[in-house]
Amino acid sequence: SVVNCLLEDSSGILWIGTWNGGLSSFNPATSEFVHFQELPAHPRLGEQMAQAVFALCEESNSDLWIGAQSGLFRYERNSGKFLRIDLPPEVDPFPQLPRRLISIQKEEPDTLWISSDCEGVFRLDTKSRASKLFKFGDSASAQPGLRKSSFFRNLFLDRSQALWISTGNGLHCLDGQNTRIRHFLAGASISGVAEDRNGNFWAGTDEGVVLLDRLHGTSRLFSKKNGLDAIRNGPLIEDNDGFIWTGTNRGLARFDPRRESFHNFDASDGASIGGALFAIRCHDGNIVFGGRNGMVIFDPRQAGRLNTHIPPMVFTALHLGDREVPLHQVFSQRDQSKETGRVTLRPGDNLLGVEFAALD
16 A cells, blocks of 8 residues: 555556555546556566666657566556566665665656655667766765765756756755756755746655755645644645645645645645655646555645635534433524523533534
C-alpha cells in the first residue's frame, strides 16, 4: 500500500510505483488494476529489492523509464519486457546496498535526469546512453557541485529548463546550461517543489509551505499561523484554479495564495493516506496523492466547494438506558436555543443516547 511515485501516461492510464509491490497500472475509466512484478532481481539482494519502485517517466513512444531500488529499467510497452540500463559505476559509499534511484525527469528531446540517493544526479542521453554524474562537491569550486546531503528527493524541471533538486539539506538549482548550481533554504528538509502558472516557485518543508524568490534568494513561510494543521508537509501540486495542494501527516491541505490561508482535509474527508509521498495533476484536472496507505483521486473543484455554514442543531430524542426521556422534561421551552436543557442522571444510568438533526 506504500505509493512511492505516480505517472499518468499519454493514454490516461495511471502508473503506480510501490514499496515491495512492484509496478501497477490503474485505469480510471474501469477502476481496474494490472500488476507488474517482472522487474529483474538485483544480483546481490534478490527479488525483493527489485520490487521497490521510486520513479516513473514516459518516453515519446509510450515506453516507461523506471527508477527502482535495484537500478534503472526501461519497460517496452510493445514487448512487455523490462530492460536493465546500466549507469557508470562510481565509488559507492554503501557497497552492501544497491544503487537506489529516487526521481526521474525528462528534458526534451533525449535527456533524462536521474537522482541516486547516495551519489548525486545523473544526466543520461537516452540515444547514446552516455551519462554524466553531478556529485557532491564544494559549491565554491569551478565545477558545479551539490552540498552534502543526507539523501535526495524529487527532481523538477522548471520552464527555463533549470533542474531543481530537493534534498534533506536544502534545495539546489542547476541552471539550464548545466554550469552553475545555486543553493536555497540551506538546512531545510525539502519534500517537493512546484512552479505555479504565474511563475511563482513553492517548496514544501517540515515547517510549512515556502514561497521562494529565485532571483534574490529570499523566502516567505506559510505555516500554522496561516491555518496549516500539520507538523510535516509532503509534495506540492497546483490545481487548475491556482490553489496549491500539499500532503501532510494528517491528510491534505489546500493553500489559497490570494488569501494566504490553508484549508485542511483529514480522514473525515476521505484524505487518510498515511502521509503523502507523491502527487500529480491529471489531464482532466483531477489530482492524485499517493502515500503510505494507498492513494486518493479527487476533483479539486468539488473538494474545494466548502460549506462554512454552521447549521443549527435540534435534539429530537434522548434515551437513558432503554427508556426515552420526553423532551419537554429536558427543555422547559420549545425553542432549545434560548435555554440550556438539563438531564439528571441517577446511579446506574450509565448509558445516555442522543438523537439530533442538523438543519441546512
